[in-house]
Amino acid sequence: MTKGEETRQRIVELAAPLFNQRGYAGCSVADIMEATGLEKGGIYRYFDSKEELAAEAFKFSVAKIRKLRTDDLDNIPGAVEKLRYVMDRFVSEPSPLKGGCPLMNTAIDADDGNAALRDLVQQAFADWRRRITTIVRQGIRDGEISKSCDPMELADTLIASLEGALMLTRLDGNKRALKHVRHSMDLLLSAYTG
Amino acid sequence: MTKGEETRQRIVELAAPLFNQRGYAGCSVADIMEATGLEKGGIYRYFDSKEELAAEAFKFSVAKIRKLRTDDLDNIPGAVEKLRYVMDRFVSEPSPLKGGCPLMNTAIDADDGNAALRDLVQQAFADWRRRITTIVRQGIRDGEISKSCDPMELADTLIASLEGALMLTRLDGNKRALKHVRHSMDLLLSAYTG
Numbered sequence: 001m002t003k004g005e006e007t008r009q010r011i012v013e014l015a016a017p018l019f020n021q022r023g024y025a026g027c028s029v030a031d032i033m034e035a036t037g038l039e040k041g042g043i044y045r046y047f048d049s050k051e052e053l054a055a056e057a058f059k060f061s062v063a064k065i066r067k068l069r070t071d072d073l074d075n076i077p078g079a080v081e082k083l084r085y086v087m088d089r090f091v092s093e094p095s096p097l098k099g100g101c102p103l104m105n106t107a108i109d110a111d112d113g114n115a116a117l118r119d120l121v122q123q124a125f126a127d128w129r130r131r132i133t134t135i136v137r138q139g140i141r142d143g144e145i146s147k148s149c150d151p152m153e154l155a156d157t158l159i160a161s162l163e164g165a166l167m168l169t170r171l172d173g174n175k176r177a178l179k180h181v182r183h184s185m186d187l188l189l190s191a192y193t194g
Numbered sequence: 195m196t197k198g199e200e201t202r203q204r205i206v207e208l209a210a211p212l213f214n215q216r217g218y219a220g221c222s223v224a225d226i227m228e229a230t231g232l233e234k235g236g237i238y239r240y241f242d243s244k245e246e247l248a249a250e251a252f253k254f255s256v257a258k259i260r261k262l263r264t265d266d267l268d269n270i271p272g273a274v275e276k277l278r279y280v281m282d283r284f285v286s287e288p289s290p291l292k293g294g295c296p297l298m299n300t301a302i303d304a305d306d307g308n309a310a311l312r313d314l315v316q317q318a319f320a321d322w323r324r325r326i327t328t329i330v331r332q333g334i335r336d337g338e339i340s341k342s343c344d345p346m347e348l349a350d351t352l353i354a355s356l357e358g359a360l361m362l363t364r365l366d367g368n369k370r371a372l373k374h375v376r377h378s379m380d381l382l383l384s385a386y387t388g
């Protein structure tokens with residue numbers, strides 16, 4: 001990495017939690033100047049606009065959270081164990097990034113607004129759904145999961161309930177909602193694996 | 195209502211969808227001036243601050259959505275039918291207010307920020323949880339729902355999964371995720387009522 005690339009990367013890494021906590025409108029370029037110690041010109045040297053910086057910060061956040069949530073997944077044997085692993089990781093490490101899940105936060109923030117960010121969130125959820133449906137399909141082929149299970153229905157349910165529980169957990173200041181949803185999803189899974 | 199009370203109420207009603215779509219930082223007093231056709235002084239005559247107006251707008255939104263989601267609930271016989279009704283209403287009328295669910299939006303917006311708004315969201319979710327746990331407890335007493343069901347666990351699961359599905363539904367631009375979660379929650383319920 002050149003010195004310029006390093007500076008650019010440092011701006012992205014410092015901006016990511018600010019956008020994640022405050023939202024796009026709530027995070028100003030002045031906030032990023034304060035966090036990085038750079039002048040406005042020092043930031044706009046690397047990014048054409050606040051939009052571009054926010055998009056890069058979101059991509060950085062998604063890559064970080066994706067790694068944390070699915071690292072080691074390939075080493076887990078069996079579809080049901082893989083799904084349990086994904087849920088357990090979500091409960092044990094709900095917000096590696098300050099401010100909670102960047103996918104949910106940016107979805108809520110951008111669903112009526114910023115089109116570029118919305119596209120990126122759609123891609124991130126599509127990727128997450130694809131990874132779960134791939135596991136479920138393998139489980140159906142291997143006879144671990146019932147053929148009555150619709151892979152996309154299960155993926156939507158796991159993602160929606162975990163994200164919703166994270167929202168409640170951050171509001172409550174404790175993990176009760178996440179633990180409750182984790183247990184309910186085990187019950188649901190057992191309806192397909194019983 | 196006096197003329198002044200009517201004007202105040204009109205400001206609240208017009209501000210509510212703006213805060214809901216754009217978030218607290220993303221909705222400026224200038225936006226509210228534009229929507230109401232009032233000067234800044236005409237707005238601040240009724241509210242001490244943007245904080246106060248946002249709080250009133252949130253309370254208005256919550257009352258509206260609560261009525262829509264639970265109207266007629268007392269006329270539905272049986273706990274399981276009541277729970278199904280709550281879910282069906284959520285799926286059929288996911289966002290009566292432009293911008294989606296004000297509880298989830300404000301939770302995400304205020305969980306690291308605005309303490310007054312956060313308190314109001316906590317109260318709104320506490321109220322929703324209380325209404326669901328009351329139904330579940332009645333169902334357990336009546337023998338409709340298994341004693342193995344933890345009322346708060348089921349309430350957290352229904353709320354988290356519906357809210358998470360609404361987030362996906364607004365991002366997707368279709369109701370697939372809500373319908374998927376609705377079906378999964380029926381399966382989960384049948385594990386407690388089978």
Ligand SMILES: [Mg+2]
Pocket residue numbers: 107108109110111112214215216293294299
């Ligand atoms: Mg939104």
Ligand SMILES: [Mg+2]
Pocket residue numbers: 020021022099100105301302303304305306
């Ligand atoms: Mg937040």
